[in-house]
């Protein structure tokens with residue numbers, strides 16, 4: 001900078017702004033209009049990392065605390081050594097999440113990008129991953145509770161569908177469990193905001209057993225692919241954390257699906273629920289219900305379930 005010196009940045013900026021003088025003669029740049037920092041842009045020093053609570057694709061996940069308010073949060077970190085391209089992919093999740101606000105969608109609090117490691121700060125969902133939760137609590141979870149989990153997931157997915165967001169990786173391992181067993185859809189690393197998304201390059205990391213046939217065969221993704229995955233998710237919920245197509249390899253499972261095979265209902269799945277799951281597994285996407293319709297069915301079932309237990 002040229003011109004007078006100031007004891008603080010604030011005074012320097014005020015001087016430059018009020019005087020209308022160029023910051024340097026050569027650049028001719030003047031301070032014209034402030035661009036406020038966005039609400040979710042945090043400094044790395046704004047969060048205190050506490051315990052490690054998980055491991056993600058890009059790096060570790062921590063329980064942490066916001067310095068300003070003391071609020072408990074979850075922080076996903078991105079390994080410093082990853083190539084730039086992966087770091088961009090990592091931030092994709094933050095970009096998607098920042099626009100959403102729904103009780104069944106994990107909330108974004110902020111992103112820290114001014115130094116390494118870059119971090120995504122999210123609401124802390126204390127029960128951890130739904131898959132682990134189902135397995136740990138298999139013996140004590142009631143059918144009513146499992147129905148409510150399916151309802152929560154349907155509510156979250158209905159919201160995403162209304163926003164034209166295709167999740168592409170809906171599965172119990174990517175849902176989180178909060179207070180009172182509320183289920184929140186998480187892990188937007190593969191999500192896209194488009195009505196239809198065509199994958200042309202490598203299908204390397206595709207969760208085969210969760211993915212609809214048209215996505216596997218033609219790389220064609222729509223919300224109706226998420227509907228297929230939702231069927232698998234409900235199966236995981238009612239099997240209390242079972243492994244789909246257990247004993248079958250990915251390619252064998254795929255083959256069997258193509259010949260019309262569908263997994264049987266886990267023990268004690270309500271009939272109507274299994275009928276809905278089978279509709280989610282219709283081979284042709286246009287024959288599947290959308291999430292608006294799914295939510296209505298599951299909501300009605302949950303109400304009926306509550307009444308029958310009164």
Ligand code: ADP
Nearest residue numbers: 054055056057058061074123124125128129187
């Ligand atoms: P990645 O998308 O990189 O695979 P995940 O989103 O699956 O990472 O996170 C890895 C693990 O960290 C999860 O299985 C879960 O146990 C934990 N975790 C992630 N986000 C949260 C959160 N918001 N609250 C609590 N635990 C979380």
